[in-house]
Amino acid sequence: MPQMSPLNWISLxxxxxxxxxxxxxxxxxxxxxxxxxxxxxxSSLIKINWKW
Incomplete structure (x- = not known):
């Protein structure tokens, strides 16, 4: 909107x-x-089988 003044743009x-x-x-x-x-x-992490 070109009719708005720059002060309004700055405040917005x-x-x-x-x-x-x-x-x-x-x-x-x-x-x-x-x-x-x-x-x-x-110890529970060691029991996990990581081989698919």
Whole structure:
């Protein structure tokens, strides 16, 4: 849209960038994932048959 002034483009860019960064930081820092995997012993890894 050529009729928009450059100040509007800059404000749009800054607002969308800020929203993008806020959403990503929220996803990275505030969501805690809990892993329920049990640690396997190395002896059980030796029993795995790797020959197909």
């Amino acid at each position: 860019f800054l607002s969308f960038s800020l929203i993008f960064l806020l959403i990503n930081s929220y996803n990275y820092y505030f969501i805690n994932y809990s892993f329920n995997k049990k640690i396997t012993k190395t």
